[in-house]
Amino acid sequence: MDKTAPGRLETVRAFINTADIETGTDKFATAAGLERWLARPHLIPGPPAPPECDGKELETAIALREALRALCLANNGLVPDLDARTALDAASANLHLHLTARFGADGLISLEPDETGIRQALAEILTIVFAALHDGTWSRLKACAAETCQFAFYDQSKNRSGHWCTMAECGNRAKVRSYRARQAPVTATG
Numbered sequence: 001m002d003k004t005a006p007g008r009l010e011t012v013r014a015f016i017n018t019a020d021i022e023t024g025t026d027k028f029a030t031a032a033g034l035e036r037w038l039a040r041p042h043l044i045p046g047p048p049a050p051p052e053c054d055g056k057e058l059e060t061a062i063a064l065r066e067a068l069r070a071l072c073l074a075n076n077g078l079v080p081d082l083d084a085r086t087a088l089d090a091a092s093a094n095l096h097l098h099l100t101a102r103f104g105a106d107g108l109i110s111l112e113p114d115e116t117g118i119r120q121a122l123a124e125i126l127t128i129v130f131a132a133l134h135d136g137t138w139s140r141l142k143a144c145a146a147e148t149c150q151f152a153f154y155d156q157s158k159n160r161s162g163h164w165c166t167m168a169e170c171g172n173r174a175k176v177r178s179y180r181a182r183q184a185p186v187t188a189t190g
């Protein structure tokens with residue numbers, strides 16, 4: 001099943017998946033890596049000037065990403081929603097981002113970043129999350145239930161019951177583990 005998120009929410013999914021928990025690789029391991037990723041044209045509109053970031057922005061970008069992952073774990077029922085929201089609150093408070101509310105002809109409010117460079121890109125991520133919270137797509141963005149994976153995926157299932165990024169890999173692995181756990185007491189007693 002397709003795991004990509006609709007519209008701009010796919011950018012947020014890609015943002016969360018810049019860290020590969022399974023292999024321990026992180027595209028944001030260096031400031032240059034973060035700059036490269038954020039220079040994607042849909043995040044910072046205008047002439048492609050590579051944004052420059054300092055250590056603090058790198059730290060905040062990672063904090064924001066991990067707060068979003070926590071929210072996606074909460075969407076999968078794996079961590080308390082309140083804890084995840086507190087983490088996102090802390091990350092966005094740390095950023096001090098300026099966002100402007102725009103009132104559309106359709107009667108809907110949208111937020112637009114009032115920032116430049118790296119800060120604009122990070123604010124853009126937050127505005128996409130804000131929009132997704134309002135249009136109801138956010139709750140389908142989940143982080144894989146396999147602790148060693150936590151890959152962000154969009155749950156397309158009718159009843160929103162998806163737990164794993166892939167049933168073939170993470171889903172089956174989890175089933176084998178819980179099967180073994182159930183069998184363990186039996187083998188222990190002979």
Ligand SMILES: [Zn+2]
Pocket residue numbers: 144145146149150151164165166170
């Ligand atoms: Zn997975």
